[in-house]
Amino acid sequence: MVSNHLLLVMNMLLIAMVSVNSIDEEVWEVIGVAGRTSDLPCYLNPRTSGDRPKLILWYKGDIKTPIISSYDGRMPEVHPSTVHREEYILTVGRTAATLTINTVGTESAGMYECRVEFFKSPTHTNLVNLTVIVPPRSVEILDSQTGPAKNGIIGQYYEGDKVTITCIARNGSPLPNVTWWRNERIVDGLWEVTGPGVVKNNLVIDKLTRSWHNQTLTCSASNTHRTNPVSTSVVIKMYLLPTSVIITNPGDVQEGDLIKLICESEGSRPPAVLHWKVKGIKNPSAKEENYGGMTRSTLLINVSREDDKSTVICQAHNPTRPKIILTNTTILNVQYKPSVRAEMGKSLRAESLKEGDDVYFDCTVDANPNATKITWYHEDKVQVQSIAHGIITTGNSLVLQKVNRRQAGFYRCAATNKLATVTSPPVRLKIRYKPECYTFPTTYFIYDKPINVTCTVSSYPAVHSIYWQWNNSNDVITTKPETAELEKSQAQLTVTPIENREDRVLSCWAVNEMGEQTKPCGFTFKVAQMPLPLSSCRLANITASSLSLTCQRPHVPTAGTTLYRAEVYFQNDTLFANVTSDRPNFNVSRLDAGMRYQIKVYVTHGPVTSQPVVVSAYTSRTSRTTPTDTISKDTGTSIGWCSGPFGVVWFLVLL
Known part of the structure; x- marks a missing residue:
């Protein structure tokens, strides 16, 4: 060695x-x-x-x-x-x-x-x-039972078999080291020289486990690290028994449902064979599938109450060893979802509740299994217990202490069990309260035309009258309200201009069974002044297709928004363009060359519009632009100006 x-x-x-x-x-x-x-x-x-x-x-x-x-x-x-x-x-x-x-x-x-x-x-x-x-010439792998590997595969083996695999390397100077490798780790590094130029390494596996299936063994022969080793690999193949049988139970099911149970078995090679039994009786599967080492079988059952707590069995075995069976069981649970009803406490008079009263609700639930959670909602908002805010949840009840008008509306309860969460139909809580403003304070500009003002209030019960009063008068105007929507009422008053043309404040309030509105709604009316027309309007930057118009705004202070509008007309008084700006400066494009146009300029403040200033101009017959206030030798531009209503500025292009 x-x-x-x-x-x-x-x-x-x-x-x-x-x-x-x-x-x-x-x-x-x-x-x-x-x-x-x-x-x-x-x-x-x-x-x-x-x-x-x-x-x-x-x-x-x-x-x-x-x-x-x-x-x-x-x-x-x-x-x-x-x-x-x-x-x-x-x-x-x-x-x-x-x-x-x-x-x-x-x-x-x-x-x-x-x-x-x-x-x-x-x-x-x-x-x-x-x-x-000189590197080794070749490497060969042999199985002690079946001989040389075929197409890079050795086996088939069963779990527990003893296996001897031999690697032989030939030639090389010096003689190579022959080693066995698995997952890039050496598993056997002992070799021996068995003849001239022949080195052998025997890998012995005393008890083959399923972890060896599909594992790649590599035999490597090397006598220098200056070049890659000479190597060859084989894959081990095995017959494997099922390692698991799992039944997927649909859980709590409803009576009358067609339920699906799935049995999955893994680890078997070739794929496992599956059988179903319900109450000890074999049932055929509706579908069978194989995914590599996993087998799946589907069983369909139309369940009834009699199937509750029934035992379902799934059996799996390897077709090469049918007597070794792996079994799993599951229990059916046939249940139904909750039935929920919310109601106000029986001792309460729902139509007489007012702010400051205590209110409680009960949630009645019928469910199998019993409900594990009760949730209360007010207008789809979950009610969380808060003693500081007077909200108490206990068991299946909801208590509201010293209620106010904001707590009025629809209440629901939801019950949850393993099958579903069911929400009850709504119960309406009505809280009686005095009218309150629903309309925000508004400012109106009035000139010479009447204005319709709407006063909207919220209350319960509904208001029977809405009153109006000016700040400079003791007279009270009474109007009949109209119901706009739930707990909202409104009335309308027409306001006309007065001769002294002064600013005024209008108030409105309502009355219902709970009393008179505490804080009135307010509206401010400002007299809109007739704006002065523009003056000193000047044309500039005239081309064959565009022009600019700049006017001087009047030096008169005004409140509110002021807008400037220019209307451009063809020679035949047909409107060509309407331009609005927050400044008295206008640019008009897409005009025709060599044409005469008339421009009317207005000042608008609120609902009131001034008299127009009228400006006329010719566009150039060429595309060149002549500087403002100059006349060239070939073509010239004369710039005029105007002031006051109906003033006219003529623009002339000389050819």
């Missing part, structure tokens, strides 16, 4: 340098691999600084004729150069002259001599000893 560790240490040797007694000769040890390239070094070490080689000669063994040489050193400057001599390549650099053997063979082994002559320094000699390693 050859020591494994000794051979591994020998293969890790790369290059060893040995000094000899000669002052200028050094022996370098180089290891090469047959069939590959190998580099032999020759270092240029002139004794005179700045010196360079004039002649480089390489010899092999005792042959007196050089195998390759280089005269590049006689050139004015030393540059790297390559000299080819059949299978050799000589590469000369500034510090070394390397001999490369293209294809190393066993005949390449031996001592090489490199002789370097310099222009000034003495001749320098390097000795290199080349050792050639």
